[in-house]
Amino acid sequence: MANGTASGSKEKMAEGDINAEKLKEKANNYFKEKDYENAIKFYSEALELNPGNAIYFSNRSLAYLRTECYGYALADATKCLEIDKNYIKGYYRRATSNMALGKFKAALKDYETVVRVRPNDKDAKMKYQECNKIVKQKAFERAIASDEVKRSVVDSLDIENMMIEDDYSGPKLEDGKVTMKFMKEMMDWFKDQKKLHRKCAYQILIQIKELLSKLPSLVEITLKENEKITICGDTHGQFYDLLNIFELNGLPSDSNPYLFNGDFVDRGSFSLEVILTLFGFKLLLPDSFYLLRGNHETDNMNQMYGFEGEVKAKYTAQMFQLFSEVFQWLPLAQCINNKVLVMHGGLFSEDGVTLDDLRKIDRNRQPPDSGPMCDLLWSDPQPQNGRSVSKRGVSCQFGPDVTERFLNQNKLDYIVRSHEVKAEGYEVTHSGKCITVFSAPNYCDQMGNKGAYIHLRGSDLKPEFHQFTAVPHPNVKPMAYANSLMQMGMM
Numbered sequence: 001m002a003n004g005t006a007s008g009s010k011e012k013m014a015e016g017d018i019n020a021e022k023l024k025e026k027a028n029n030y031f032k033e034k035d036y037e038n039a040i041k042f043y044s045e046a047l048e049l050n051p052g053n054a055i056y057f058s059n060r061s062l063a064y065l066r067t068e069c070y071g072y073a074l075a076d077a078t079k080c081l082e083i084d085k086n087y088i089k090g091y092y093r094r095a096t097s098n099m100a101l102g103k104f105k106a107a108l109k110d111y112e113t114v115v116r117v118r119p120n121d122k123d124a125k126m127k128y129q130e131c132n133k134i135v136k137q138k139a140f141e142r143a144i145a146s147d148e149v150k151r152s153v154v155d156s157l158d159i160e161n162m163m164i165e166d167d168y169s170g171p172k173l174e175d176g177k178v179t180m181k182f183m184k185e186m187m188d189w190f191k192d193q194k195k196l197h198r199k200c201a202y203q204i205l206i207q208i209k210e211l212l213s214k215l216p217s218l219v220e221i222t223l224k225e226n227e228k229i230t231i232c233g234d235t236h237g238q239f240y241d242l243l244n245i246f247e248l249n250g251l252p253s254d255s256n257p258y259l260f261n262g263d264f265v266d267r268g269s270f271s272l273e274v275i276l277t278l279f280g281f282k283l284l285l286p287d288s289f290y291l292l293r294g295n296h297e298t299d300n301m302n303q304m305y306g307f308e309g310e311v312k313a314k315y316t317a318q319m320f321q322l323f324s325e326v327f328q329w330l331p332l333a334q335c336i337n338n339k340v341l342v343m344h345g346g347l348f349s350e351d352g353v354t355l356d357d358l359r360k361i362d363r364n365r366q367p368p369d370s371g372p373m374c375d376l377l378w379s380d381p382q383p384q385n386g387r388s389v390s391k392r393g394v395s396c397q398f399g400p401d402v403t404e405r406f407l408n409q410n411k412l413d414y415i416v417r418s419h420e421v422k423a424e425g426y427e428v429t430h431s432g433k434c435i436t437v438f439s440a441p442n443y444c445d446q447m448g449n450k451g452a453y454i455h456l457r458g459s460d461l462k463p464e465f466h467q468f469t470a471v472p473h474p475n476v477k478p479m480a481y482a483n484s485l486m487q488m489g490m491m
């Protein structure tokens with residue numbers, strides 16, 4: 001009798017394994033079609049039937065990497081290696097996840113393992129060398145960093161004597177000032193894939209640094225009854241889609257104000273064009289054009305996802321240093337009519353944070369790994385109550401109850417945030433109290449999502465959503481300037 005039961009359970013197990021394999025195949029097909037959400041769903045179902053399969057964890061880890069859920073990707077790769085420490089792809093996945101999280105030493109350790117096991121694998125050797133280079137560079141930067149106040153790039157620039165060559169026929173600032181004529185010419189110039197003269201770029205950066213450094217960390221504005229503002233989410237170097245927003249919604253002006261909610265750069269390969277356009281409009285319209293910092297306006301992200309490489313390719317390493325200085329002065333949040341709070345990421349890892357706490361943040365720095373400044377740039381909403389570990393591996397996820405308590409304490413109506421690709425370009429969650437807006441359609445040329453922007457009117461502050469689709473751009477692939485490890489691991 002006992003034998004009968006044993007063979008019955010073996011058959012059941014075998015059947016479970018067969019069904020799990022079918023689910024894995026289904027997931028693989030979704031993955032090939034770049035439908036990563038469904039791929040994750042079916043890998044998860046396969047894992048429910050066969051939780052001891054290292055390959056399923058490794059595959060789901062890669063799907064999580066593609067959806068930027070680096071925390072989940074890392075957890076799956078680690079689980080994969082717990083099950084089978086000889087499964088080499090697991091080390092690749094874990095290394096890529098750690099790279100994405102800026103944990104270069106941990107990534108290096110896994111690449112070392114791969115190279116040891118596969119000494120003739122050129123790809124592995126190249127990744128190991130690339131990662132080793134970054135680890136050494138970081139160690140060098142730490143060694144030369146002193147307690148002295150770091151000298152600004154601005155102090156070493158002699159703008160007055162920077163010559164604009166006779167053969168340069170592009171836009172120039174008028175008496176050193178940005179005008180609407182200059183902005184229109186610059187956008188047309190960029191549209192033709194031409195480069196702004198470095199003197200003009202430096203003039204914009206020096207002026208914007210001075211302007212941003214005078215702003216508070218929490219910007220507060222009042223919309224009158226008859227006024228409206230347009231809120232845009234991530235633009236991620238998609239310059240031609242930015243031009244399309246202005247085409248659809250009108251150029252920025254005092255009567256057509258805009259707020260761009262972070263992540264202007266990285267991924268898309270026209271990040272310089274995007275950021276110089278946005279900075280130009282901020283200089284032209286300081287009181288009706290607003291910019292908030294995203295998690296990609298930071299050195300670590302720029303080093304990996306393309307902006308640093310792009311600035312160095314189109315200009316110089318020195319100019320990237322100045323961008324880095326400028327990004328540190330971008331405000332972190334904006335409050336509209338004391339009722340709507342806008343930030344790039346979301347709410348906080350603990351209760352009790354007030355608007356006053358946001359006003360007091362000393363933002364002129366690279367973001368810390370925890371605390372309110374980190375959360376404003378990195379956190380995400382979740383459907384269930386409470387808080388949980390972040391899918392990204394940084395900050396946290398917060399539920400509807402967290403949103404409710406924060407809004408009540410600060411007498412606010414709702415929050416607007418960005419930071420996540422949404423199929424429709426926007427999403428309303430937490431009973432209408434948490435709105436996500438994302439303005440990079442067909443993100444990275446592969447997600448197929450719409451973009452959106454929001455109109456808010458002073459009369460009722462009721463969000464009005466406008467969707468748009470991607471427009472063609474010159475044949476320069478996303479991530480063209482990204483760290484080669486990221487290009488290989490992600491795309």
